[in-house]
Amino acid sequence: MTDTYAGRHITVAGLGVSGVPAARALRGLGAQVTVVNSSDGERQRAEATELEALGVTVRLGDGDTLPAGTELVVTTPGWKPTSPLFDAAATAGVEVVGDVEIAWRLRGSQGRPAAPWLAVTGTNGKTTTVRMLAAILEAAGLRTAAVGNIGVSLFDVVLGEQEYDVLAVELSSYQLHWAPSLRAHSAAVLNLAPDHLDWHGSMQAYAADKGRIYEGSQIACVYNAADPGTEELVRAADVAEGCRAIGFTLGAPGPSQLGVVDGILVDRAFVENRQRQAQELAEVVDLAAGAGTAAPHTIANALAAAALARAYGVPAAAVRDGLRAFRPEPHRIEHVATVGGVDFVDDSKATNPHAAQASLAAYEPIVWIAGGLAKGATFDELVTASAARLRGAVLIGADRTLIREALARHAPQVPVVDLDRTDTGAMSAAVQAAAGLAESGDTVLLAPACASMDMFTNYNKRGEAFADAVRALAPGRAEHG
Known part of the structure; x- marks a missing residue:
C-alpha cells in the first residue's frame, strides 16, 4: 500500500544517486525523512537544498548518530555494515534495509500489477548483460527498462507513471546485502572474483551476498558453468518449487544449458526436448555487429542475458x-582509434583484475596500460594468465608497484614503463609511452585492473582522458572507432 510509510520517521543513510531518489520517494509517500551524510561538500549541499525544499531534513557532516525517533533506516550502497549508525540502529531495535529492498516492497503500490524482475549480479559484466537483456526484451515487444545499479533508480520505475511488463535489474553485492525480501522471477550470477573485500570483510561474505539474488527465485537460477562458485550459490539457495538451474558456457551446451556451437549461440534449456534438441538463438557475428566485439566475456554476457530472457518466455528471434x-x-572495450596500424582500446571500466583479465584475453599482442587504486587486490593470477599476450606494459597510479612486481615475477621478459605519476596528465604520457612500445597490428589496451579515484573522479573520466590522449597522437592519421 502507498500509505505504508506515511507518518513514519525514516532515516536515509547517504545522498548521491541512491539516497536522493530514496528520500524523495519516501517523502512523497508521506514519511518524515531525515538524511544523514558523513561528507559536507558542494555537491552534498546542492542535493540537501533540493531535498529540504521537499520537507526532508538533511544532516551533513554527521553520519554516525541515529536521529531521535527513527523507526526505519534505509541505507545507500556505499555504507559498510560496520558503520556506527547501524550499530546504533541495532541497539535501538531499528530495522536497516537498502533502497532496493524498499523499492521491492513498493512494487504494485500504484494500483497496477507489479512487473517481475529479471535480476543480474556478478563481479564483472553486470551492466552489459542487463543492457543486452533489455534490448532482447524490447525486441520481443515487451515494455521494459534497464534499472538498478546501472544508474536508473528503481524508485522512479516502481512509483512512476509508466507501466512495465518486466524489468532488467542490475544489483550490486552492496544492494543485495540489504535486500532480504527480494524474490526475482529469474536471476543470474555471472562470475565471482575477489572485489570489494574491504566492504564485505571476506571473500566468503562477498559471495554470500551475491548469492542472495537467487533466494526465492521463481523460474530460473542462471549460473556460469566455467565458474563453479556461481553454481554452488545456486545449490545453496532456497528457491521456489520448480525453479531450474540453467548454466551458460562458451562451449557446446549440455541439457539445461545455453552455449556456443560452430559460432552459433544455442539453447538446450528452454526447448521441448532438451536431451535431444537445441534452438539456435543468434550467431556470434550478430553479437559482434551490435556490441562491436565478440570477445569471450561479451559472448558469456550475451548467453546469460539470453537465458534470462528465455526464462521469461522470449522467442529465439527476439x-x-x-x-x-x-x-x-562507453569505456567498455571501446575502440577509440587506429593510429599507424595500432588499435587503441578503452576498457577503463575494467576496475579489478578479473575484469582486466577478460579484456586482455580478447586481444594480442597487447601494450597494456594499467594501474590505479588496487582496493586490496593482487595481480599474480592476472599477469600469469596474460603474460604471453603482452608486448609491453605502461603503469600509472598509486598502486602501480603491485602490478610491476607481479610482472617482474611472472613476465620478466615484458618491457615495463613505470610512470611515477598520479596526476591526470599522466594518461597522456602513458598513451605516448604505449605508442612507442607498440608495433603495427598491436593493440594498446587501457584495462587498469584498478579503481580510478587516485587520479580521476571515476572510470568515465579516466576513459575520456585516454581517448583524448589517443586522438592527440596523430589526428591526421587516426581512423576513429
Missing part, C-alpha cells in the same frame, strides 16, 4: 534481434 540492436556503454 534474442537475435536484441543482440544485433544492442550497443555497449
